Amino acid sequence: MGKEFALACPLPVTGRKTIVLGHGSGGRLTAQLVRDLFLPAFDNEFLRKLDDQAVLKLGGARIAFTTDSFVVTPLFFPGGDIGKLAVHGTVNDLAMSGARPLYLSAAFIMEEGLPLDELARITASMAEAAKAAGVAIVTGDTKVVNKGSADKLFITTTGIGLVPDGVAISASNARPGDQVILSGTIGDHGMAVFSRRENLELESTIESDTAPLHALVQAMLAAGEIHALRDPTRGGLATSLCEIAGSAGIGVEIHARRIPVRQPVRAACEILGMDPLFVANEGKLVAFVAPAAADAVLAAMRATTEGRDAAIVGEAVGAHPGMVLLKTEIGGSRILDLPFNEQLPRIC
């Protein structure tokens, strides 16, 4: 696209020659990188599904398998730290297949000069999070790089879990009529990290929502038929909905007024010109649930800590396949599309 255009036009219209931060945003640039570079190189039936985890049949059991790297700055933020995040992130990627998470690995890339007491605090936090989530960290690796070659500490966790019989959850299983249930407020994690990193002086502290979600998922599975699940991390709720709409070939309609956003998160987003729909969460999920089961699933969610603010925010429709439509507060509508990049604060 646009290549012949580039010859006549001084503006860059073709792809980038180097990796830029946007390639890690979870939006369109990330998707392009996966589609154009990684997928052709590693192509296989499991990877092609582009779910957050692969579900593999091994000796009669169905195993969910996933990996995730954590590079957050700062290492400690209100409501959590990189260690807690590294456990919850992988536990949640497993949980989104309906799996019961069992074992994790942890790999640490440390920058020369990282204070040992910080590493000890992070390790203790990881151990506590793993214990609370009922997973064991059973193998690992450590590497140290020269000062300047990494930003203090990067952690990669890999996890496996067991998918119970009869559970078939995948983005591609969502269908028209499904109710879209969100497990709670959005934007907390992204704005907690952003406001700490940028030293924004806000009236109240925003805390990350980082939390393991597998217990919530198990409660939901017991209550009714779940078709699709995603935890809206990078790229936020809008990105997860776009991915599910695309994967299942359905339309999605959600209502701005039904989406819970905490007051300080909303205020910070207003000040910075950012949209909470595109801000990261680390302890939330969005579910596509068979209409007959929606009330029971919602009630089961609200009975848990992680799902106490759950709400039905919209539904899947047969119209406009692949497209997510937001009904705005004043009764208008707009289409939500995959973001190109990370959101940037606006001038005015």
Place this chain on the structure above:
Amino acid sequence: MKYLDEYRDERVSTALLDEIRRTVTRPWTLMEVCGGQTHSIVRYGLDQLLPAEVELVHGPGCPVCVTPLEMIDRAHAIARRAGVIFCSFGDMLRVPGSQGDLFQIKAEGGDVRIVYSPLDCLKLARAHPERPVVFFAVGFETTAPANAMAVWQARAQGLANFSLLVSHVLVPPAIAAILESPSNRVQAFLGPGHVCAVMGWSEYEPLAERYRVPMVITGFEPVDLLEGILMAARQLEQGRATVENQYARAVTREGNVEARKTIGRVFEVCDRAWRGIGVIPRSGYRLRPEFAEYDAERIFDVRSVHAAEPAVCISGQVLQGHKKPHDCPAFGTQCTPQTPLGATMVSAEGACAAYYNCGRHMAPASR
């Protein structure tokens, strides 16, 4: 949330829409001047709720969009210099110059930083006395007071390593340029609320009178915009053409007198080139001669950097309200926020990017 929820209320909006429907008897074309207003209109789907008689066209009030390619290239030339700490508001980082954007320069080792106020740059300049700290001062009258204050304080604090790359533009001359154009079709303006919070609205009175166009200084929330549209429609229907103030909770006729004084001490009016439009006489600010030592263009000697705009893009016509984003064959195909061909696609405030980000490249063309 106070001061927000009541301006996003569906019942109030519906009542205003009904009143607009009752008021208009024939087609009218209104221009909202500000990028922030365009953003709200598209974000809330407000234009789709209006009666068919009211057409909104989108104005030139997006500072990122109207900053000339040449100025962006000059910024990039400075940001590439070894040792320089180049500071900018966030959305300027993504704007492509002739070769890449500030993100690219950052990826290649340039020290490019996002700041939230030009005053943050003074802290940086104090912390790194051996390095030049440059702030890319882009924007309308709204951002001018803080930029002027940064220079003023830099001099008071004796900071010799801080400078401004100034690309300030002014709203009233742009409105005059649009009205002077033979192909103009704008019949009333929703004036720029935040610009007027600083400058007041007295400058708009001669424009309303001379060109016989209603001007309603308008805020940025859906209810503000609908109220502004209603006030403008009433003037049009009644054959009046005066300046009215919808945004009374922020704007007075005099504006912010202290802020205007600060601007006047540091900046003077000059001719400026607008991306997509061209040079408009007396349409911008530059540093006064007594502040020349804070002028990054002079310090880094980048005035010889020149660039030409691409011919394919219709952004000039979009910025003047002659065309809408989806009138362009490249919109959403060759031209996207990732591969922008021109001004109005580069910033979230730009009409083309606002349309794109709200998915309108996928929807059947709306009015």
